[in-house]
Amino acid sequence: MTVRHFLSLPDLSPDEIRQVLNRAIEMKREFASGVTMDILRHRTAVLVFEKSSTRTRMSFESGITHLGGNAIFLAPTDSHLGRGEPVADTARVLSRMASLIILRTGSHSRVEEMARYSSVPVINGLSDYNHPCQLLADMQTWIERRGDIGGRRVAWIGDGNNVCHSWMNAARLLGFSLVIATPAGYEPDPDLSALCAQSISFTNDPREAVAGADLVVTDTWASMGQEEEKARRQADFDGFCVDESMMALADRDALFMHCLPAYRGMEVTAEVLEGPRSVVWDEAENRLHAQKALMEFLLSQ
Numbered sequence: 001m002t003v004r005h006f007l008s009l010p011d012l013s014p015d016e017i018r019q020v021l022n023r024a025i026e027m028k029r030e031f032a033s034g035v036t037m038d039i040l041r042h043r044t045a046v047l048v049f050e051k052s053s054t055r056t057r058m059s060f061e062s063g064i065t066h067l068g069g070n071a072i073f074l075a076p077t078d079s080h081l082g083r084g085e086p087v088a089d090t091a092r093v094l095s096r097m098a099s100l101i102i103l104r105t106g107s108h109s110r111v112e113e114m115a116r117y118s119s120v121p122v123i124n125g126l127s128d129y130n131h132p133c134q135l136l137a138d139m140q141t142w143i144e145r146r147g148d149i150g151g152r153r154v155a156w157i158g159d160g161n162n163v164c165h166s167w168m169n170a171a172r173l174l175g176f177s178l179v180i181a182t183p184a185g186y187e188p189d190p191d192l193s194a195l196c197a198q199s200i201s202f203t204n205d206p207r208e209a210v211a212g213a214d215l216v217v218t219d220t221w222a223s224m225g226q227e228e229e230k231a232r233r234q235a236d237f238d239g240f241c242v243d244e245s246m247m248a249l250a251d252r253d254a255l256f257m258h259c260l261p262a263y264r265g266m267e268v269t270a271e272v273l274e275g276p277r278s279v280v281w282d283e284a285e286n287r288l289h290a291q292k293a294l295m296e297f298l299l300s301q
Ligand code: CP
Pocket: 052, 053, 054, 055, 056, 057, 126, 134, 259, 260, 261
C-alpha cells in the first residue's frame, strides 16, 4: 500500500484534484440528505496544531466524525512536542495509533519531517509556506458558483504569503492566470514564482491587478507569528485594502474570496466582505466537504 501525503497541492495531479473536488461536491449533497459514511469507523485521526485555528480544526474534527471516526486534538501545551520531543519521534508514535495525521505548524520543514517518518497519510493544515486545504475549498467554491476555473483571471491582493503560495500552485495546476499585487518587498517565494512563471504575473499596483478580474482574493497582512510586524505592515500595505472602488474595476460578475479570519478595514472593507460578491462563508463551509473528500482519497490509496 502506498502512503500518499498532502503537504502541497502538487502532491495531487490535476486530475486527482478535480476528482477530489467533484467528490467534495457530491459528499456535500449526500451529507445534506442524511447519507452516513464509515470509512474511518473505529479509527482515529490526530490533529497536531502548533498554531491557532477555528475553521481548520472544526472542519477536520467534524469531517472525521462524519466519516465515522474519532478525532484527537493535540496542542503543544499538552503533548511532548511542545517540550521538545522531535517531530520524527512523534510521527512514528502517532502513526502506530492513528490512521491520519493533520499538522498545523510554523516551519514547513516540520510538515515534511512528519511525513517522512509517518506510516500514515499526513495532511498539511497550514504551514508558513502554504495552505493547500484552503485551496481545495476555494476551488470547490468557485466550481459551485462559476464552473471550471481554467482560463479565468484571478487577482491576489496583499501579502505574498502561505495562502498566496497555494493560489500560485492552483493556477499552475488548474490552468488559470493569477495576477499578484503586493507592496515591494512582500513578493512570494522566488523559487515557487519561477516554477509557476507561466501562470502568474506581478505588479505593485492592486488596481492594475483587479482590472477585469473574475475573482479577487486577499488575506490578512500579518499572518500568525508576524504579530510584532503588524504596525509596520499596516503602513506598508497602505492602498491595498480591497474596497468597493477596487471591486468596481473587476469584471461585473467577479467574486471575492478570503480564507478568514478577516480584519475589516485593513485588507478588506466590511462592505466587500459582507457584500453580494463575497463567497467567504461558502469557502469556510467547503473546508468541511473538501477535506472529507481528501481524507477519503488518501485513505483509499
Ligand atoms: N482559513 C483558515 O485556515 O482558518 P483557521 O485559521 O481558523 O483554521
